[in-house]
Amino acid sequence: MDKAPDEAKEVYSHHGVIVKKLEKYNERESACSSSTFISFVSSGTLSVLEHNNDRWLLWVPEERNLSVESDPTEWEVVNTEKPKPPSINDEKLESRKIWINVKDLKSLQLRRNTNKMFFDLKDGTTFDVVFQHGDAQQFISSFRSFVILERSRRSRQKFYVKGCVNRELSKSFAELDLFGEQGNLVARFMKDLHDRPFETTLTAFSKLTGVVASGLSNTLRPDDEMVSQPSLQGDEYEVIPSTLDHPAMSLPPRPTIKRGDPLSVEEWMRHVQEDGSVIKVDTLLMTIFRGGIDPVLRYDVWKYLLNYIPYNCSQTEAAELRKKKIQEYQTLCQQWRSITPEQEDRFSLFKDRKSLISKDVNRTDRTIDYFAGDDNPNLESLNNILMSYMMYNFDLGYVQGMSDLLSPILMLMDNEHDAFWCFVGFMEKVMGNFMLEQTSMKEQLLQLACLLQILDPVLANYLNSHESGNLFFCFRWLLVLFKREFTNDDIMVIWEVLWTDLPCRNFHLLLCIAILETEREEIMANENGLSDILAHVNSLSMNIDREAILSKAEAMYMQLLSNAEQLPIMACVTLGLPVPPDPETGDHEEHLKLSNMTPSDDDEDAFEKAMSHTFL
CATH class of the missing domain: 2.30.29.230 (PH-domain like)
Structure with missing residues (x-):
């Protein structure tokens, strides 16, 4: 007892x-x-x-x-x-x-x-x-x-x-204001909202500090020195290795990166053959990564970036594919529209999701002209696409935040069927963010903490010593890929850069660090704690220099790449860099296992033990 x-x-x-x-x-x-x-x-x-x-x-x-x-x-x-x-x-x-x-x-x-x-x-x-x-x-x-x-x-x-x-954590999330115009989500964390992932992350994220502490140390090179610190486990103390106080890794100077020009019509036409298929895709993606896309081209190019139209499709094949996709979309619409109110009463999950979509649609980007005003037909289109996606991927359904990802796509495509299939492609890239288990979000926070410790150990140590090492304030950035942090024009450039998957895996994490480093002095001023840091991060919305952040993030990658042999294994895996063989056995696979810091979903006891540091 x-x-x-x-x-x-x-x-x-x-x-x-x-x-x-x-x-x-x-x-x-x-x-x-x-x-x-x-x-x-x-x-x-x-x-x-x-x-x-x-x-x-x-x-x-x-x-x-x-x-x-x-x-x-x-x-x-x-x-x-x-x-x-x-x-x-x-x-x-x-x-x-x-x-x-x-x-x-x-x-x-x-x-x-x-x-x-x-x-x-x-x-x-x-x-x-x-x-x-x-x-x-x-x-x-x-x-x-x-x-x-x-x-x-x-x-x-x-x-x-x-x-x-966690009472203090709840207060901090209230100050974070994940979705400003959508009200205080902290109360929703505590409600029975199985279609919102936040209540599960509230528990799991509150324990991430310990994983970061032990995770970074376990992914160091075998000859790295490790420091131990006590961790409260039950009524006893258990020694968990930590690198939070480990000497900063020596990195070469960071290069200066200059952004390029957007993909122009002339450049795009050099990649399109007579039959309409697209060639030299690698070169095309690099151009988009360095400068984005001319707005007049986005309607066409986004369909390729979001896997709606394959690059090797001829114009005729693309037209046939689009016709088929329009029919598929219409079928999905018919499915949910045919459900009667009496059926809804016996189909509670569908009814709950339909209600949630309706509420979110009515408060998504209403300050933008495209969605402003009462009885706006574009809101109906937004609703139709989200309802159809719920039927398309009923296992995932609808989760708060999806409407934020859809709205710029719908504004650009200005028709439901094209917007729907582009949204499907986008969701394939970020689906893990909306899973109930929140494994992907937890993993991204771990990876982010690892990279921050390497790129800016002073800031990382400051955050760890001020109840912020878990990087909760980056949650909204990761969940909807900065949608709430940039203007609509800027987020289109940010997203198309990220959709190229260049220059590395998880480039969006380097964008997070670039923002944090830019705000470094402000964050560390006056010994700011978690509440002040959250308030400051929240105030950055719509006040971030897009080009400066993209340049800085790319420069960070080049800096890490030049010293890849010395990076912790977890950092190599995060960025998609080759993992060197184990120095003792020469085995790549065994060395790679050390980087797998994501707790197993079916090993809850081990998960809880690994997360023994609770955020108070």
Whole structure:
């Protein structure tokens, strides 16, 4: 029984709660062993206790016992008129208390009766819980203030416990204002929004500091010196190697990079053959990377960059492909439009996603003329494309942020079918950002921390010492690829540069570091902590020099490339550079394994252990 420390404070209580431990059962509510139950049970008070960032559930029985006059598998009739047994002494009362550490709580499951639910623990223990005053949903709503719950995709009555809410972190995310015009998402983090990935990242990201600390050290060259620092693991300290204080890596001077001119009509025509197919694609992509695309060409060139039209298609083949894609889009539209309101009532996932799309469409880029005003037909097109994508990729569905990625594409294409298939191509590139597990987002933050430690160790160490080493403030940048940080004209250039996949894998991470380095003095001024850093980063929106940042990011890559042999393995893998063989065995594969710092989804225990440093 993991009791809370004496300093823990009660932050919530619910009276009139019956809690019964099920030792053995086959199928709940129907096949419970009668030997599991006792003749008399007690009503009591269920409380949530809090100390630092830990939470406990405590149930304390009342002195009055209650007799159950029903099938032992249910809690139908509670008769309080039976004779009272003797009062419970302090020792007996203490022994009957039930303590549950939230860390040990696996899931909550509502039952058919609205005032009943199950508490499932990770060790297989189950508690049968009845709320005599109020329903179980009320408890769920209140409990969200203290823990992060993720609704099961298989059952809307089941909620997985993903960790404790970090009060300070919640405050920091509120200041970050991930989607300014869309309201405070911190509250949404705590809601049952399975189509929004943020509530899962809130738990996982709050533990990233430890992975960064241990991850960087594990990817150093074998002859690198490592520094150890204590990590609190349970009630003991465990030594985890860290390179946060490791001497800065010696890099050559950073070159000066000059951006090129946009891809012109004349240059584009030199790549288009008589039959309409595109040749010398590598040269074409390099031109786009160095200077972007002339706006008059974007309508055509984006279709190639986003894999809507293959480069080797002739003009005739491209026309046939486009005709086929238009028909496919129309079929998708018919599918979701044919669902009746009565069907929606029996198709809750579809209904929820449709409602979410409608809400997001009505607040996406409304300050831009193309989407401004009431009854704007372009909003209907935005809605149609997102609804069709939900049907096209129903496993992923719709996730907040997708509307931000679609709006510039729709503005450019100005028709639904072309915009839809370009959006499909874009989503193929960034789909990992919107997955419920958020593995991709966690991995990108790890990679970003690794690169920052190499390129600017002073700033990296400052952030680590000021509760910001986890780089939470880059979350919005990564999620929607800077859509909220640049003007519409600028983001089109940023995206088409990134779509070339040049000059390396994950070039967008170097853009993040270029922005951070540009703001380095401001970030480090006056010993700014997390709240001040978040506020400053948020103020950068629409105030970033696009060309300067692109030049600086490319210069960073050239600087790293010139010293690739000395880079940590994780940095090589992040940038797509060759990983050198292990100096002892000469084995590339074994050396490469050291760089895999993404915790396995099916090894939750190892994941939690690796993330032993919690962000407080």
